[in-house]
Amino acid sequence: MAQYTRVSGSVGLITLQSPPVNALSAAVRQGIVDLMQRALSEPEVKSVVICGQNGIFCGGADIKEFGGQMSGPPLIPMIHAIEAASKPVVAAIEGIALGGGLELALGCHYRIAHSKARVGLPEVTLGLLPGAGGSQRLPRLIGVPAALDLITTGRHVTAAEALKFGLVDQITDHNTVNVAVKFAQRVADQPLDARRISTHPCLCPSDVAVLFEEVMQRVRRTARGAIAPIACVQAVRAAATLPYNQGMERERELMATLFTSGQARALQYFFFAQRAVGRWSMPSGARWDTSKPRPVHKAAVIGLGTMGRGITVALAQAGFSVVAVETQEKQLMEAKQAISGMLERGAKRRGVAPALDKINYGRNIQSVADVDLVIEAVFEDMALKKKVFQQLSAVCKPSTFLCSNTSGLDIDQLACQTRNPELVVGMHFFAPAHVMKLLEVVYGPKSSPLAVATAMQLGKKIGKVSVAVGNCRGFVGNRMLKPYLEQALFLLEEGATPEFVDQVLEEFGFAMGVFRMSDLSGLDVGWKVRLADGLAMPDPTMGQPTRLRQGRRYSPLGDLLCEQGRFGQKTGRGWYQYDKPGSQVAKPDPWLHSFLDEYRARHALVAHRIDHQEVLERCLYSMINEGFRILEDGIAAGPEDIDVIYVFGYSWPRHRGGPMFYAATVGLNKVLERLEHYYQAHPDVPSLQPCHLLRKLVASGSPPIQKWREVIKKVRSQL
Numbered sequence: 184m185a186q187y188t189r190v191s192g193s194v195g196l197i198t199l200q201s202p203p204v205n206a207l208s209a210a211v212r213q214g215i216v217d218l219m220q221r222a223l224s225e226p227e228v229k230s231v232v233i234c235g236q237n238g239i240f241c242g243g244a245d246i247k248e249f250g251g252q253m254s255g256p257p258l259i260p261m262i263h264a265i266e267a268a269s270k271p272v273v274a275a276i277e278g279i280a281l282g283g284g285l286e287l288a289l290g291c292h293y294r295i296a297h298s299k300a301r302v303g304l305p306e307v308t309l310g311l312l313p314g315a316g317g318s319q320r321l322p323r324l325i326g327v328p329a330a331l332d333l334i335t336t337g338r339h340v341t342a343a344e345a346l347k348f349g350l351v352d353q354i355t356d357h358n359t360v361n362v363a364v365k366f367a368q369r370v371a372d373q374p375l376d377a378r379r380i381s382t383h384p385c386l387c388p389s390d391v392a393v394l395f396e397e398v399m400q401r402v403r404r405t406a407r408g409a410i411a412p413i414a415c416v417q418a419v420r421a422a423a424t425l426p427y428n429q430g431m432e433r434e435r436e437l438m439a440t441l442f443t444s445g446q447a448r449a450l451q452y453f454f455f456a457q458r459a460v461g462r463w464s465m466p467s468g469a470r471w472d473t474s475k476p477r478p479v480h481k482a483a484v485i486g487l488g489t490m491g492r493g494i495t496v497a498l499a500q501a502g503f504s505v506v507a508v509e510t511q512e513k514q515l516m517e518a519k520q521a522i523s524g525m526l527e528r529g530a531k532r533r534g535v536a537p538a539l540d541k542i543n544y545g546r547n548i549q550s551v552a553d554v555d556l557v558i559e560a561v562f563e564d565m566a567l568k569k570k571v572f573q574q575l576s577a578v579c580k581p582s583t584f585l586c587s588n589t590s591g592l593d594i595d596q597l598a599c600q601t602r603n604p605e606l607v608v609g610m611h612f613f614a615p616a617h618v619m620k621l622l623e624v625v626y627g628p629k630s631s632p633l634a635v636a637t638a639m640q641l642g643k644k645i646g647k648v649s650v651a652v653g654n655c656r657g658f659v660g661n662r663m664l665k666p667y668l669e670q671a672l673f674l675l676e677e678g679a680t681p682e683f684v685d686q687v688l689e690e691f692g693f694a695m696g697v698f699r700m701s702d703l704s705g706l707d708v709g710w711k712v713r714l715a716d717g718l719a720m721p722d723p724t725m726g727q728p729t730r731l732r733q734g735r736r737y738s739p740l741g742d743l744l745c746e747q748g749r750f751g752q753k754t755g756r757g758w759y760q761y762d763k764p765g766s767q768v769a770k771p772d773p774w775l776h777s778f779l780d781e782y783r784a785r786h787a788l789v790a791h792r793i794d795h796q797e798v799l800e801r802c803l804y805s806m807i808n809e810g811f812r813i814l815e816d817g818i819a820a821g822p823e824d825i826d827v828i829y830v831f832g833y834s835w836p837r838h839r840g841g842p843m844f845y846a847a848t849v850g851l852n853k854v855l856e857r858l859e860h861y862y863q864a865h866p867d868v869p870s871l872q873p874c875h876l877l878r879k880l881v882a883s884g885s886p887p888i889q890k891w892r893e894v895i896k897k898v899r900s901q902l
């Protein structure tokens with residue numbers, strides 16, 4: 184909807200009204216069309232201002248409409264009509280002007296923005312391009328290089344930057360609508376021809392062909408298979424090389440292809456999934472909207488290794504006072520230096536002062552007595568963590584939340600060491616913790632809704648996407664990683680090479696294949712866990728068959744590499760070889776290939792040809808099957824939680840929506856049928872056995888992913 188008022192006698196004010204972000208729904212578009220006609224037909228009205236209610240100009244097209252039948256007046260003719268109007272039209276931009284919202288503003292003859300406003304064309308993040316003339320008008324207004332930057336990245340820019348680009352005509356600290364109305368009165372009699380952006384020539388640098396070639400190469404390299412960024416470059420190239428009308432035709436063709444692509448559907452699903460995870464719930468019935476967080480002012484981090492350093496930086500940068508504790512003097516000194524460096528580099532990038540004074544360092548756990556929340560990040564060792572939790576419980580005030588950054592240990596066992604187990608949760612960050620967006624907030628059986636709400640809110644305040652998950656080995660992310668890694672090793676045993684498996688996964692869209700990722704994280708990390716679990720047993724005299732553990736197939740390949748000191752990048756050797764320890768350039772290693780040949784010969788394994796499809800299906804479907812088990816067990820509340828975890832924590836390609844959305848795209852019956860096929864071939868691999876929930880969903884006619892929760896509820900109630 185939109186509202187019309189006449190202000191100052193001669194200005195028609197059109198206010199978009201569609202909370203929460205004044206998206207351009209059918210009703211809003213209809214309102215704009217009708218009210219523009221009214222403003223143009225009233226002789227007293229000499230100029231028009233368009234604004235949005237509640238201090239928000241417009242968040243763009245209504246994304247919820249994309250899935251259904253589009254109705255109402257189309258955006259493109261609506262914007263053309265505004266641009267062609269005989270009276271000046273001024274956009275008064277407060278809050279945001281994004282996507283179709285900015286395209287609407289580009290159709291206006293003038294743009295006035297509040298100094299705190301942000302503008303951008305984020306369509307690429309939804310698998311689209313600015314398809315209402317944005318790809319043609321923006322380069323004409325601000326030049327090809329700047330338009331390419333904004334359109335291919337989708338980044339939001341501040342009003343100050345927009346002014347520098349020439350995207351807006353004026354910025355103000357005052358009431359933007361009042362300023363725009365006065366401006367509209369001033370320009371009422373000014374000629375409009377030069378203000379119609381579609382009539383401008385597209386100013387190109389002389390080396391425009393080289394520029395497009397370079398940008399296209401960069402975009403292809405970073406897109407990881409996403410098609411929208413490439414279409415965005417093609418659309419801007421059309422603006423640079425074709426007359427406006429032909430450019431618009433090219434924009435329409437490219438948009439039509441993107442709009443119906445699976446990638447756009449996946450990205451739009453993911454947009455809503457990201458927001459859905461904030462509406463968390465626990466099996467007890469506790470929910471985000473009925474559980475109030477407690478404010479946290481001062482926090483502590485215990486253990487300043489890889490993770491503790493990143494967590495300290497994230498907290499300090501967000502303005503929290505932090506007590507950072509490390510028992511070893513040498514480690515403490517190194518950590519202090521490393522944290523200061525990280526803060527200084529981050530501050531330089533963001534043009535602010537480094538938050539060095541937010542941190543107090545110490546070696547004594549007593550120094551955390553008065554903090555509101557502690558995040559423990561000591562070695563992954565249950566006995567050590569238990570001891571630390573006992574100490575914390577004795578030292579801290581009774582209301583302090585005690586959180587662990589464990590990658591997968593039992594939160595309940597830690598809670599049991601404390602006086603107030605209801606205040607204990609997992610806060611599982613991902614490395615590097617000041618950069619990675621994901622935070623798993625893990626509730627145990629004793630964790631209170633207050634503790635979950637507080638950890639979720641803290642996550643939000645430090646810029647993380649927080650997902651509440653239940654307590655089980657590996658939680659959601661690492662639990663699903665296990666069958667994925669396991670299949671990758673089995674594929675090596677059966678004839679594949681690390682390079683081939685990685686190539687297939689990287690072509691699928693992962694930032695790194697499984698073996699390159701393992702080399703980066705360090706092979707010793709998993710080895711230590713397997714040793715502690717009694718799985719890795721180097722001594723053949725122990726009587727364990729090498730490739731079997733507890734009746735299940737087991738691959739000792741990773742253990743054998745670790746026994747040779749091949750821990751990955753840090754030692755310069757792992758699944759690949761590196762020029763020197765710490766180097767990041769992975770090269771195929773002939774030693775590894777001979778080692779695999781010898782290993783297969785020793786175990787009478789006959790290598791067979793493994794193709795692309797088998798790698799993808801076995802690695803991904805086993806992981807997806809575990810995802811269904813997680814839903815069945817109630818560890819994740821819905822498929823969106825899993826998908827958000829995988830995109831933000833494990834570099835799953837966003838344009839494929841996440842593993843559970845991908846399963847829905849492939850077809851649940853196909854996933855089931857292929858899992859059955861592989862399980863038949865490998866009956867000693869339980870992770871390939873299709874789980875009950877997957878069968879149930881297929882038996883229910885494979886409902887759309889938005890309906891899975893109903894089936895999950897039924898399955899859980901039967902268990």
Ligand SMILES: CCCCCCCC(=O)CC(=O)SCCNC(=O)CCNC(=O)[C@H](O)C(C)(C)COP(=O)(O)OP(=O)(O)OC[C@H]1O[C@@H](n2cnc3c(N)ncnc32)[C@H](O)[C@@H]1OP(=O)(O)O
Pocket residue numbers: 203204206242243244245246247258279281282283284305306309311312313314315438439442455458459
């Ligand atoms: C051939 C076909 C031709 C079709 C031509 C169409 C061409 C186009 O015109 C293309 C487009 O505009 S695509 C849309 C471009 N706009 C965007 O991407 C902005 C998306 N929104 C945001 O970034 C943040 O919500 C924002 C920055 C705005 C606000 O962030 P906050 O953190 O303050 O709040 P959120 O929690 O994100 O959002 C609040 C509620 O609003 C919902 N929402 C946001 N933007 C929406 C949008 N554009 N459409 C529909 N709903 C939207 C959001 O889901 C959330 O709702 P709840 O979760 O229910 O609270």
Ligand SMILES: NC(=O)C1=CN([C@@H]2O[C@H](COP(=O)(O)OP(=O)(O)OC[C@H]3O[C@@H](n4cnc5c(N)ncnc54)[C@H](O)[C@@H]3O)[C@@H](O)[C@H]2O)C=CC1
Pocket residue numbers: 485486487488489490491508509510511514560561562563564567571588589590591611612613614
């Ligand atoms: N490294 C990674 O990628 C991730 C690790 N984690 C988890 O985070 C935790 C820490 O891992 P990292 O930082 O990698 O380990 P790390 O080995 O780099 O650091 C652990 C630090 O804790 C210190 N420490 C040990 N006992 C202590 C005590 N009683 N009081 C204070 N400090 C103590 C050590 O001196 C060391 O500096 C582990 O639980 C791990 O599973 C979680 C996510 C990712």
